[in-house]
Amino acid sequence: VEASIPEPLREAWRKYSAREFTSKDEFEKDFVRHIETTLARSLYNCDELAAYSGTALAFRDRLIIEWNRTQQRQTFTDQKRVYYLSLEFLMGRALDNAMLNVGMKDAAREGLKDLGFRIEDVISQEHDAALGNGGLGRLAACFLDSLATLNYPAWGYGLRYRYGIFKQEIVNGYQMEIPDYWLDNNPWEFPRHDITVDIQFYGHVKKHQDENGKLVHSWEDGEVVQAVAYDVPIPGYGTKTTNNLRLWSSKASSGEFDFQKFNAGDYESAVADQQNAETISAVLYPNDNLERGKELRLKQQYFWCAASLFDIVRRFKKTKRAWSEFPDQVAIQLNDTHPTLAIVELQRILIDIEGLEWDEAWNIVTKTFGYTNHTVLPEALEKWSVPLVQNLLPRHLQIIYDINLFFLQSVEKQFPNDRDILARVSIIEESHPKMVRMAYLAIIGSHKVNGVAELHSDLLKTTLFKDFVDIYGPDRFTNVTNGVTPRRWLHQANPALSSLIAQKLGGHEFLTDLTLLDKLETFVDDKEFRRQWAEIKSHNKLRLAKLIKETTGYTVNPESLFDVQVKRIHEYKRQQLNIFGVIHRYLKIKEMSAEERKKVVPRVSIFGGKAAPGYWMAKTIIHLINKVASVVNNDSDVGDLLKVIFIEDYNVSKAEIICPASDISEHISTAGTEGSGTSNMKFVMNGGLIIGTCDGANIEITREIGDQNIFLFGNLAEDVEELRHRHFYGNFQLDPGLANVFKAIKDNMFGDAADFSALTASIEEHGDYYLVSDDFHSYVTTHEMVDEAFVNKEEWLAKSITSVARMGFFSTDRVINEYADSIWNVEPLAVKD
Ligand code: GPU
Numbered sequence: 001v002e003a004s005i006p007e008p009l010r011e012a013w014r015k016y017s018a019r020e021f022t023s024k025d026e027f028e029k030d031f032v033r034h035i036e037t038t039l040a041r042s043l044y045n046c047d048e049l050a051a052y053s054g055t056a057l058a059f060r061d062r063l064i065i066e067w068n069r070t071q072q073r074q075t076f077t078d079q080k081r082v083y084y085l086s087l088e089f090l091m092g093r094a095l096d097n098a099m100l101n102v103g104m105k106d107a108a109r110e111g112l113k114d115l116g117f118r119i120e121d122v123i124s125q126e127h128d129a130a131l132g133n134g135g136l137g138r139l140a141a142c143f144l145d146s147l148a149t150l151n152y153p154a155w156g157y158g159l160r161y162r163y164g165i166f167k168q169e170i171v172n173g174y175q176m177e178i179p180d181y182w183l184d185n186n187p188w189e190f191p192r193h194d195i196t197v198d199i200q201f202y203g204h205v206k207k208h209q210d211e212n213g214k215l216v217h218s219w220e221d222g223e224v225v226q227a228v229a230y231d232v233p234i235p236g237y238g239t240k241t242t243n244n245l246r247l248w249s250s251k252a253s254s255g256e257f258d259f260q261k262f263n264a265g266d267y268e269s270a271v272a273d274q275q276n277a278e279t280i281s282a283v284l285y286p287n288d289n290l291e292r293g294k295e296l297r298l299k300q301q302y303f304w305c306a307a308s309l310f311d312i313v314r315r316f317k318k319t320k321r322a323w324s325e326f327p328d329q330v331a332i333q334l335n336d337t338h339p340t341l342a343i344v345e346l347q348r349i350l351i352d353i354e355g356l357e358w359d360e361a362w363n364i365v366t367k368t369f370g371y372t373n374h375t376v377l378p379e380a381l382e383k384w385s386v387p388l389v390q391n392l393l394p395r396h397l398q399i400i401y402d403i404n405l406f407f408l409q410s411v412e413k414q415f416p417n418d419r420d421i422l423a424r425v426s427i428i429e430e431s432h433p434k435m436v437r438m439a440y441l442a443i444i445g446s447h448k449v450n451g452v453a454e455l456h457s458d459l460l461k462t463t464l465f466k467d468f469v470d471i472y473g474p475d476r477f478t479n480v481t482n483g484v485t486p487r488r489w490l491h492q493a494n495p496a497l498s499s500l501i502a503q504k505l506g507g508h509e510f511l512t513d514l515t516l517l518d519k520l521e522t523f524v525d526d527k528e529f530r531r532q533w534a535e536i537k538s539h540n541k542l543r544l545a546k547l548i549k550e551t552t553g554y555t556v557n558p559e560s561l562f563d564v565q566v567k568r569i570h571e572y573k574r575q576q577l578n579i580f581g582v583i584h585r586y587l588k589i590k591e592m593s594a595e596e597r598k599k600v601v602p603r604v605s606i607f608g609g610k611a612a613p614g615y616w617m618a619k620t621i622i623h624l625i626n627k628v629a630s631v632v633n634n635d636s637d638v639g640d641l642l643k644v645i646f647i648e649d650y651n652v653s654k655a656e657i658i659c660p661a662s663d664i665s666e667h668i669s670t671a672g673t674e675g676s677g678t679s680n681m682k683f684v685m686n687g688g689l690i691i692g693t694c695d696g697a698n699i700e701i702t703r704e705i706g707d708q709n710i711f712l713f714g715n716l717a718e719d720v721e722e723l724r725h726r727h728f729y730g731n732f733q734l735d736p737g738l739a740n741v742f743k744a745i746k747d748n749m750f751g752d753a754a755d756f757s758a759l760t761a762s763i764e765e766h767g768d769y770y771l772v773s774d775d776f777h778s779y780v781t782t783h784e785m786v787d788e789a790f791v792n793k794e795e796w797l798a799k800s801i802t803s804v805a806r807m808g809f810f811s812t813d814r815v816i817n818e819y820a821d822s823i824w825n826v827e828p829l830a831v832k833d
Pocket residue numbers: 133134135136137139287288289290336374375380452482674675676677678696
């Protein structure tokens with residue numbers, strides 16, 4: 001407020017206030033100005049990268065103007081805001097999205113053409129912002145798009161990693177990891193060097209009495225690291241709302257400590273401190289669905305939670321409201337348990353710093369938080385060792401113990417004759433060392449807990465969190481099935497399909513009300529429409545074939561059936577099932593006569609995805625896929641009948657090319673293991689069919705599009721436990737088809753069999769935890785049905801069109817509205833022109 005210009009002097013400001021370009025010519029003017037001044041270049045040395053920067057800067061100007069206005073509007077109306085805390089935001093590229101969301105892509109295309117550039121070449125200069133591992137991080141990015149599009153006053157809070165997810169290279173069939181340094185000349189972030197928070201670690205807790213004789217705790221000494229805010233504007237589609245994503249970067253605190261060292265001539269150690277501090281936000285942990293309990297990761301979590309909460313509390317305090325109103329002004333959503341310390345931190349702020357009583361504070365805390373769980377896999381559930389927390393965050397550990405004490409006391413009252421339940425639900429696991437169970441803390445500190453698809457949410461209630469359902473009742477637990485943003489995953493990734501749909505539906509309204517897609521069903525028999533639909537798919541397949549040629553050197557026939565599985569490599573996602581199926585197909589082709597081969601439906605099996613660097617089995621799967629590819633693709637008996645492709649470094653911008661080009665995609669996790677899956681939605685939205693198990697959102701996709709439009713196979717979640725039990729205590733029988741495949745592998749058909757022995761042994765000898773053998777037969781025969789269906793082009797087209805028409809449910813707009821109604825209790829802020 002102190003920096004505000006007094007009213008009599010505001011006239012000049014208003015006169016020169018920045019304005020947005022509104023035409024091709026104005027875009028060109030802004031572009032050239034940025035090339036010549038901001039970038040200090042000219043028409044003599046403007047390459048495509050410079051053209052990208054010039055275009056990005058011109059659009060950035062537009063975003064900033066609306067972003068500032070949005071923030072002013074939100075501050076002025078002062079209604080409840082949502083804060084989405086996520087350690088991952090897998091944003092991908094920003095320029096194309098900004099162009100489409102502000103509705104000026106055509107102007108930019110024409111303008112760039114006038115100036116000597118093709119817009120596609122300019123767009124592809126941008127480096128992906130890859131601050132995430134997979135589905136969880138991409139979901140957060142889709143949420144931001146929908147929050148802005150729906151005009152919700154919402155902020156994302158995350159970490160500004162210097163290195164995002166590593167870049168994957170395949171060398172001799174092995175995955176290699178290359179650091180992804182992505183920050184050089186990134187025009188989409190704004191450093192806010194004036195917005196900093198000091199974050200404390202280590203030290204100890206002192207108890208003393210205040211002037212009223214009340215016992216108070218203070219957390220003293222230790223180390224201090226500074227959090228600096230970097231802001232990223234998030235434009236909504238077709239709205240003026242431009243929300244903020246605030247990412248924290250760590251650096252050494254500029255406190256006296258450093259200066260003392262400098263003054264004492266200890267320059268090297270002062271620099272070392274600096275580097276130490278910067279380590280906190282240096283790198284994204286590359287694990288998906290796995291937690292490894294590293295101290296630096298806990299430091300990241302607290303650093304980010306503490307900075308974000310300080311910021312949120314600071315904003316709330318400016319309104320001068322009573323603390324009891326905090327939950328009416330603030331909703332905080334925890335993306336998985338990674339931000340669970342925010343619960344403890346808010347309680348600490350309220351009792352230790354603001355002087356509230358425990359119960360009053362705790363009431364505020366639980367009304368504020370909601371927690372989203374994304375997995376039931378035990379290895380992904382976060383637990384932190386008590387000694388680690390004790391050392392790093394001594395006051396927080398005390399508060400966790402107090403939360404647990406009060407919780408267990410209430411459980412004991414509720415279930416006086418049940419001793420076992422106390423041990424089962426305690427936040428502290430009585431192991432050696434003791435562990436803090438973060439999911440339990442998140443449940444106890446939130447008013448709502450949700451899973452991400454119906455089956456997943458049901459499993460949470462009946463297995464992992466069953467005791468908590470008994471304690472709190474079923475109402476604390478709910479389901480919000482995931483979605484994807486149709487702006488990026490239909491309109492941006494598949495412009496031709498988006499425009500064909502718009503032509504039929506009379507406009508692009510479906511992009512903001514995806515249920516309007518259902519009108520497409522009336523055109524399913526329209527011949528011309530079908531032809532155009534098929535042509536777009538062919539065109540998209542050509543585009544992917546080109547990418548495959550450029551990146552792998554292999555030529556694929558775009559007439560073939562494109563069969564795609566792209567996602568993180570994980571045993572539960574079962575890429576091994578897929579590659580075993582491919583080997584099975586290869587062996588069959590090898591046995592065939594020339595006559596028989598004529599009947600084979602040509603297929604390209606396309607894989608992509610990263611393995612966590614320390615996940616040996618996942619890396620073995622990648623190795624096998626690549627070895628199979630080099631054998632199959634060079635076998636002249638096979639030719640175009642089968643090609644195997646591994647696309648290296650699968651990321652968001654590659655997904656935008658791959659999703660529109662699939663005929664069929666694979667979502668084949670062991671039933672009950674995939675939270676939701678979201679690429680399944682992207683593929684179907686782009687007219688691809690899917691082969692999948694009854695898992696995650698596949699089940700709801702089937703319900704929406706009809707079971708005649710999806711290829712389901714395999715055992716059901718309810719039978720998994722029994723099957724696993726039988727593997728160990730019955731006699732395990734390897735499926736005969738799979739036995740053939742293993743024999744080929746063991747005969748060194750794909751190189752040294754020893755390289756793959758762990759993979760085959762996990763199935764034959766170690767209990768086949770993921771039921772690969774149990775599902776193999778059903779998988780292979782279902783693929784035969786896929787072949788048959790694909791040959792019937794007209795039927796296939798009808799399935800494709802009908803499916804897209806019925807995908808309206810899977811927009812993140814629907815998802816965000818559900819969160820807003822049932823968890824956050826927030827309203828959109830209407831924007832007047
Ligand atoms: N997911 Br836990 C991740 O991508 N990473 C994780 O560490 C965890 C979950 C995914 C789920 O595996 C996927 O099923 C879900 O669709 C996605 O989160 C978003 O909810």
